[in-house]
Amino acid sequence: MRQEEGLWHRLDLVARSISPFFVTMLLVLLSLVPLRIADLSPIVPALALIGVFFWSVHRPDLMPIWAVFLIGLVQDILTGSVIGPGIVGLLVAHALVVWQHRFFLAASFAVIWCAFMLVAAAALAVTWLLNCIAILTYVEPSPLFFQYLVTLAFYPCLAWAFLRGQRLFQR
Amino acid sequence: MNKPTGSEIRVASPLKAWASRFALLLLVGAAFGLMLIGRTNTFIVEETRTAVTDMVTPILDVVSQPVDTFSGVLDQAEAFTRLSAENQSLKEQNARLLQWQAVAHRLEAENAALRNLNNMVPDPAMRYITTRVVGDPGGAFVRTVLINAGERNGVEKGQAAITGEGLAGRVAEVGQRSARILLLTDINSRVPVIVGSARDRAVMAGDNSNAPELLYLGPTAKVKVGDRVTTSGHGGVFPPGLPIGVVSAVGEKGIRVKPFVDWAHMEVLRIVDYEMTGILDFEAQVGAARAAAAAGNEQ
Numbered sequence: 001m002r003q004e005e006g007l008w009h010r011l012d013l014v015a016r017s018i019s020p021f022f023v024t025m026l027l028v029l030l031s032l033v034p035l036r037i038a039d040l041s042p043i044v045p046a047l048a049l050i051g052v053f054f055w056s057v058h059r060p061d062l063m064p065i066w067a068v069f070l071i072g073l074v075q076d077i078l079t080g081s082v083i084g085p086g087i088v089g090l091l092v093a094h095a096l097v098v099w100q101h102r103f104f105l106a107a108s109f110a111v112i113w114c115a116f117m118l119v120a121a122a123a124l125a126v127t128w129l130l131n132c133i134a135i136l137t138y139v140e141p142s143p144l145f146f147q148y149l150v151t152l153a154f155y156p157c158l159a160w161a162f163l164r165g166q167r168l169f170q171r
Numbered sequence: 172m173n174k175p176t177g178s179e180i181r182v183a184s185p186l187k188a189w190a191s192r193f194a195l196l197l198l199v200g201a202a203f204g205l206m207l208i209g210r211t212n213t214f215i216v217e218e219t220r221t222a223v224t225d226m227v228t229p230i231l232d233v234v235s236q237p238v239d240t241f242s243g244v245l246d247q248a249e250a251f252t253r254l255s256a257e258n259q260s261l262k263e264q265n266a267r268l269l270q271w272q273a274v275a276h277r278l279e280a281e282n283a284a285l286r287n288l289n290n291m292v293p294d295p296a297m298r299y300i301t302t303r304v305v306g307d308p309g310g311a312f313v314r315t316v317l318i319n320a321g322e323r324n325g326v327e328k329g330q331a332a333i334t335g336e337g338l339a340g341r342v343a344e345v346g347q348r349s350a351r352i353l354l355l356t357d358i359n360s361r362v363p364v365i366v367g368s369a370r371d372r373a374v375m376a377g378d379n380s381n382a383p384e385l386l387y388l389g390p391t392a393k394v395k396v397g398d399r400v401t402t403s404g405h406g407g408v409f410p411p412g413l414p415i416g417v418v419s420a421v422g423e424k425g426i427r428v429k430p431f432v433d434w435a436h437m438e439v440l441r442i443v444d445y446e447m448t449g450i451l452d453f454e455a456q457v458g459a460a461r462a463a464a465a466a467g468n469e470q
Contacts, residue, residue, distance in 0.1 A: 029230060029234075033235050034304055036438065041435075046310075069202070078227060085202075088202045091198055134206050134210065135359075139311065144311035
């Protein structure tokens, strides 16, 4: 009986520790669902970026760098774009957060959101640049800019949901 | 877990920082490596992509269905609000189309008679595979969609994907139960077309915007806004005469085409199986020839 409890406890711990990774993978899948709304498709929010940023800030121990790499890899494979630029974009976002992790320790939600503006801009810019280099063509950046704005607008909604989820888990 | 003591932290953090920096460099390097592999060895990348897509498609298939239902309900509600106006315009359109039907019947008969007179080689027969669009990656870099039919349904690389309105794209990658359609608007899309009643040849090239550009028009070609653009059938990839769109702008930014396809409501695609070996088989043919040559050398 005691042992069984220990097993359940351990399973619970494992589930908690891999949930950020799985939730972010789920976001990658979710961003593939066709929404059938006119002109939305080019500017769908970069959901994986939100997931990677959020957990790199709040639970960096549960969002290790190899997980970020895997998420980027699956995202690039599934979107059908060149494999690589998206991975580097997410790695850049992760690295920026880890580099400034002291800053995020005491930051309020609004400050984190502002930081996300900068980090997302850097990540998307790197992705865009590498994409242009990879296909040796200038890709019109204006849809990317709108995608950036939509991603910024989506951040509070998702972050709120993540925080609620986290609290539910911790209870 | 034991809390690390102060001295452990002092030793561990530079080591940890070094390790994490190393990991970052390693993984960024790996990403660049993947980019290079993608450029040099497209076969491996494609195999991986189709395998992963095959795994994900059943999930997307399930998830996209409620979205389809919801959007269908919204469309229906929208349609209800303008029922009588639509009815009126449909009646007018029907009257007009009946006239066209008569014209088409006459032309069809005439066409058949003329073909018969000239002993013209008939076009290969067409077969359709109807599939649902289950995935739309979106974003700024690609214009592709995923469909829930693959090799086992008879989908092959290079086939045309059409909606009721016109050509939407072509099959770019095929897995067992899924395939990726490269839309006309994608930056990698090139379609040989015929423009207007003068039947000028051109290539329609996508650039990720909603209006692809016409390239390589002859110097004598006079293209004006409103000219119809259809597939030419050159290269044997697409059947000739599939409607694509109309010329929407002629000017500084090049000659632009507005496709007939309603991208937002593209829920079902028909894959045209046009029984013809096109240029896209070229790689396979070269591969087979090389394999045969290698086998010959071994003997």
